[in-house]
Amino acid sequence: MIKAKIIKSSQRDFQCKDIDSRKVFTARAKGNLLKGDQNIVVGDNVEIEEINDDPFFQITSVEKRKNEIFRVLVREAKKKVIASNCDIIVIITAASTPSYKRGIVDRFLLRSLQWGIDVICVFNKMDQYDPHNFDILFEEKRLNFSSSYKINCFEISARDKNYNPRYLSKGVADLKMYLCGKTALFVGQSGVGKSHTISTLTEGKVNLKTKEIGKVGKGTHTTTWSEIIDCGPFDLIDSPGIRSFSLDDVCIDELDSFYPDLTIQFGKCKFSNCKHMMDSIGCSLSHWYTSSSELEKLKLSRLESYLKIKDEITQLPQWQKKDY
Template structure:
């Protein structure tokens, strides 16, 4: 039997079959390298329970990682929606980490600035001007007041919502899917992990061709799963200059005649983005 993982709670998963029936599943042995959005084959062990036998090939896979382990956030997504807010102020390094992970996984990124109904939002919008100039789509809205401007961006996509706690992801989910709150609690109860709902990922169907995965609130987003080559290529504004430095193995740190640093000096590349790259490179090299 084939289905899609629509909820992931540690070592337990809820799989939606092709007929929309949902089965609570475990994996064989200690295998837990599965994510929400994975397409799997299962074998029933009871009327409503089963074992995941295999994973079908993935189109995309979104990771985060630290020096010791990596965590899969979602599989087969076509878009990452990074939710920020005017208040509380967002962590720009986390935004950059999400963008880099998306680029490395070849997943389209959309930045959503929520809570724009609050009066003091100029600082947040000013911060995001850099990313608009880089070509990223930035959408300003207030999920509490009107979610309609977001809907066209979701059409035809398998999207994942990511963001720090407090940015309003839950408000967005509730506005898009007002009937899903009860169902989420029911799933948590069925998988015997109601107290862990904030650490679980859920996949929701917006319509026949559009899905939305809600991921737990992020406080960190490590990039240790990336190579240094993947990292520099994920900074999209670096790409025209890669391979043009004096040294083939230029790290864009202290080397002379670095094309990236020359572009910063010419105001073609943001000094802040170069500093962010250098911080990330040092981090993943240790």
């Protein structure tokens, strides 16, 4: 019996990596493992036996997953698992172009809570940092304020390998150390430098396809495969299925559960249908809109993020959250 990890999946055949020898081979799943809603995804730890067939290996069982990266198929109210057993979500952002978008970062924070996976944030392209356009220190505070997890932040330049952090305490060497031995999912807008960062972290040994950024400042998706890539010190989950920033599969009740600090405060508003806007009568948080204190600015940014996401998902047909 061989213990292995799924590193690439297709309909029936799976590429597996032997945990001990790190040798890669193809195996087919035993029929009962793919029945009904069951599936095998990249990241799954499996047991394999040799058989007299082609391929010569058969997956006989799948270990219980530590966590799952998934989306909900809204129409079927069904969970679609894309990958499993991820140790860390690495949100990559750019200090220059494409410009930093809180909305996108907050969507990944929400997913990390939903999937139960720790998250870190990397501020890349710091060689082009302009403090008038973007306040890295405020964003670091905001991230930590916005999550029940401690979010480690790193200040790097994937282009300039000798860049030393000037604002935060951690740079590329700390990031390397942090990722060592982990299986990571890199997320972020197109063009922020995910591929370049991975190449820098692996000292050029892993070179993912990259494309020059277009004139409008928007990159195009150049990465299309779905697999686990051995980057040496760490493993990388790469899946186009996770690229969407849309939260159309999150229902309102679930959204509230990701903002417990706000929902407690909402209970203090005069009207239960309060919109929590600056001019909402009897709103317990309307003073956040005008306050100059940093703490209240942080609270406001969290409220704005909540209202934006809520606005987006209330436009969509609602569905009943099931216990998946």
